[in-house]
Amino acid sequence: MGDLRVIEVKRSIFEDNNRDADRLRDQLRRENTLLINLMSSPGAGKTTLLRRTIALIRDEMKLGVMEADIDGEVDARAIEAAGAKAVQIHTGGMCHLDADMTRQGLAALGSEAFDLVVLENVGNLVCPAEFDTGAMRNVMLLSVPEGDDKPLKYPLMFKNCQVALINKCDTLAVFDDFDCERVKARILDRNPTCRVFFISAKTGEGFEAWTDWLREALSQFRGGKLDAPVHFDA
Amino acid sequence: MGDLRVIEVKRSIFEDNNRDADRLRDQLRRENTLLINLMSSPGAGKTTLLRRTIALIRDEMKLGVMEADIDGEVDARAIEAAGAKAVQIHTGGMCHLDADMTRQGLAALGSEAFDLVVLENVGNLVCPAEFDTGAMRNVMLLSVPEGDDKPLKYPLMFKNCQVALINKCDTLAVFDDFDCERVKARILDRNPTCRVFFISAKTGEGFEAWTDWLREALSQFRGGKLDAPVHFDA
Numbered sequence: 001m002g003d004l005r006v007i008e009v010k011r012s013i014f015e016d017n018n019r020d021a022d023r024l025r026d027q028l029r030r031e032n033t034l035l036i037n038l039m040s041s042p043g044a045g046k047t048t049l050l051r052r053t054i055a056l057i058r059d060e061m062k063l064g065v066m067e068a069d070i071d072g073e074v075d076a077r078a079i080e081a082a083g084a085k086a087v088q089i090h091t092g093g094m095c096h097l098d099a100d101m102t103r104q105g106l107a108a109l110g111s112e113a114f115d116l117v118v119l120e121n122v123g124n125l126v127c128p129a130e131f132d133t134g135a136m137r138n139v140m141l142l143s144v145p146e147g148d149d150k151p152l153k154y155p156l157m158f159k160n161c162q163v164a165l166i167n168k169c170d171t172l173a174v175f176d177d178f179d180c181e182r183v184k185a186r187i188l189d190r191n192p193t194c195r196v197f198f199i200s201a202k203t204g205e206g207f208e209a210w211t212d213w214l215r216e217a218l219s220q221f222r223g224g225k226l227d228a229p230v231h232f233d234a
Numbered sequence: 235m236g237d238l239r240v241i242e243v244k245r246s247i248f249e250d251n252n253r254d255a256d257r258l259r260d261q262l263r264r265e266n267t268l269l270i271n272l273m274s275s276p277g278a279g280k281t282t283l284l285r286r287t288i289a290l291i292r293d294e295m296k297l298g299v300m301e302a303d304i305d306g307e308v309d310a311r312a313i314e315a316a317g318a319k320a321v322q323i324h325t326g327g328m329c330h331l332d333a334d335m336t337r338q339g340l341a342a343l344g345s346e347a348f349d350l351v352v353l354e355n356v357g358n359l360v361c362p363a364e365f366d367t368g369a370m371r372n373v374m375l376l377s378v379p380e381g382d383d384k385p386l387k388y389p390l391m392f393k394n395c396q397v398a399l400i401n402k403c404d405t406l407a408v409f410d411d412f413d414c415e416r417v418k419a420r421i422l423d424r425n426p427t428c429r430v431f432f433i434s435a436k437t438g439e440g441f442e443a444w445t446d447w448l449r450e451a452l453s454q455f456r457g458g459k460l461d462a463p464v465h466f467d468a
Contacts, residue, residue, distance in 0.1 A: 041276045042359045042388060043380025070360065072386040093390065095329065095360035123387070125276045126304065126329035126358050145379035145402065146277025152306040153357065154276060156327065168379065174408050 017131055018231050021099035024106075024134030025228055031112040034221040035102075035119065036214075037135035039157065041150075042123030044143040045167045047075045048201040050118060051082040056211050058083050061115035061218060066105040068097050068122050075120065085109065096127035099134045116218060125150065129157040136226055137217055143168040144178045151186035158190040162229065163197065165210060170200040251365055252465050255333035258340075258368030259462055265346040268455045269336075269353065270448075271369035273391065276357030278377040279401045281309045282435040284352060285316040290445050292317050295349035295452060300339040302331050302356050309354065319343065330361035333368045350452060359384065363391040370460055371451055377402040378412045385420035392424040396463065397431065397447060404434040 028035050040046050047067075054063055063084040067075040068091055076088035089105045091097065097105075102119060111117055119135060121128040140161040142150055145168060151158045158164065164187050172178060184196045195213060199206035220226040262269050274280050281301075288297055297318040301309040302325055310322035323339045325331065331339075336353060345351055353369060355362040374395040376384055379402060385392045392398065398421050406412060418430045429447060433440035454460040 041357070041380075042384055043275065043377075069387050071389050072383070074383060074386065093364070095358070122360065123275070124329070124358055124360050126356065127361065130327070143277075143379065145377065145405070146275075149306070149308060150276055152308065153303050155305050171379070171405075171408055174405055 014130065017098045017100075020103075021132035021134040022228070024099050024103055025136065027103075028106075028111065028134065028136070032222065033106075033111045033114050034116050034137075034218050034226075035106070035111075035133075035135045036116065036217075037119045037121055037128075037133045037138045038141065039121045039125075039128045039138065039161070040123060040141035040167075041125050041143070041146055044123070044141045044146065045201045046120050046123070046141055047078055049141060049165065049167065049199075050079060050084075050120065052201050052204060052207060053211060053214070054079070054082045054084045056207060057214065060215070062113065064109045064111065064114040064117040066102070066109060066117065066119045068101075068105070068120060070094075070122065085114075091122060095122055095124050096131050097121055097133050098131045102133040102135075116214070125154040125157045129154070129160045132229070132231060136221060136228065137162050138229060139163040139165065141165045141167050142183070144171050144175050147175075148178045148180075148183035148186065151183065151190055155190055158187050158194070160229070161191070161194060163195045163213060166196065166198045167201055169198050169205055170203045248364065251332045251334075254337075255366035255368040256462070258333050258337050259370065261337075262340075262345065262368065262370070266456065267340075267345045267348050268350050268371075268452050268460075269340070269345075269367075269369040270350065270451075271353045271355055271362075271367045271372045272375065273355045273359075273362045273372065273395070274357060274375035275359050275377070275380055278357070278375045278380065279435045280354050280357070280375055281312055283375060283399065283401065283433075284313060284318075284354065286435050286438060286441060287445060287448070288313070288316045288318045290441060291448065294449070296347065298343045298345065298348040298351040300336070300343060300351065300353045302335075302339070302354060304328075304356065319348075325356060329356055329358050330365050331355055331367050332365045336367040336369075350448070359388040359391045363388070363394045366463070366465060370455060370462065371396050372463060373397040373399065375399045375401050376417070378405050378409050381409075382412045382414075382417035382420070385417065385424055389424055392421050392428070394463070395425070395428060397429045399444060400430065400432045401435055403432050403439055404437045
């Protein structure tokens with residue numbers, strides 16, 4: 001296959017998907033439901049993050065979670081046990097979610113009944129960054145064991161998120177070549193307005209700032225003051 | 235876009251690529267160059283693995299490395315410093331390498347001059363597993379901090395590898411919910427003939443068994459006794 005043909009196919013898929021994502025955002029505004037898209041590498045701690053977050057905010061807002069995985073259902077069960085409604089989306093081998101798959105998940109969950117729905121995307125730093133899911137905010141999670149060079153290697157992911165959570169900070173003594181100031185500078189170099197929070201989903205470190213950000217985003221969304229995310233070229 | 239159309243595009247891409255990969259394997263057999271495809275999540279330790287491996291075997295065989303990344307060139311520089319020739323392949327946003335991109339990398343490296351060439355694929359547990367690169371052996375690296383549930387969530391990656399290296403075993407005391415016997419059983423459940431080695435690229439633990447496997451694979455390849463890997467449906 002020639003390079004040119006592949007690029008054309010990719011471009012038309014992205015354009016179709018961007019339009020579809022904008023329609024989904026309109027629907028979610030009518031439903032008054034804030035959708036957040038959570039992305040990371042495999043094993044960075046998305047589900048553990050969500051379980052602790054749910055425990056901290058479930059008395060303040062109605063929460064739903066969509067767990068996207070190639071296969072398996074361990075995550076959806078863990079989320080239900082933490083006290084939020086969850087649906088499991090099997091992508092059938094797909095490496096990311098697009099707006100249409102997200103719409104199907106929201107319908108299965110019954111999104112109009114929730115204040116906040118979090119989409120836990122497929123564990124992957126590449127493809128999910130290319131596809132707008134229709135979320136109002138993209139949050140990415142980078143874990144300390146992955147290394148502080150990831151913003152250099154996966155630039156689109158760090159450009160397309162509004163929040164970067166640096167997780168597993170309780171292991172900084174073990175992974176002593178990870179430099180917190182350096183990773184923050186590398187993220188801000190790609191994306192100057194990104195909010196960067198240092199957390200540990202295991203110990204709870206840093207969760208006050210993160211959940212405050214969530215509360216503020218929900219308040220802005222309800223006041224009609226949350227802009228749609230910008231589309232970057234994939 | 236309808237689901238059916240996407241699936242058809244995907245299938246024709248895979249079939250074209252599988253044929254292309256078989257042609258590349260024929261070329262490499264003529265050159266007497268063993269190509270190994272190394273895959274993992276971002277930050278699992280592929281480059282650190284290669285640096286230590288190079289130090290252990292560089293006196294026994296001529297080694298080349300192709301570093302595939304979305305962006306950046308830190309890995310190729312690190313490999314050159316360790317004493318092997320390296321080329322950096324920028325995928326331009328692509329989440330995996332296919333056989334054609336691999337062929338371009340081999341040409342740039344001058345593959346006929348090497349006994350063993352390792353392709354360090356893009357950090358991603360999903361897409362690289364779907365595309366045959368033309369390698370004779372697929373090696374995947376899973377790091378302890380990622381968790382022992384990954385074979386359940388990324389089945390194709392674990393089906394398509396002949397070796398699974400469990401890395402960062404020096405951190406098992408910190409990540410004490412990672413169960414070595416459980417992860418091995420989950421891998422063998424997907425792929426009964428997979429070789430599983432427990433290593434630490436940081437400390438060198440387990441490298442004797444891993445480099446012995448490499449030596450044996452090279453010896454089998456030279457004797458014409460290494461079969462091509464099986465294509466699994468993506």
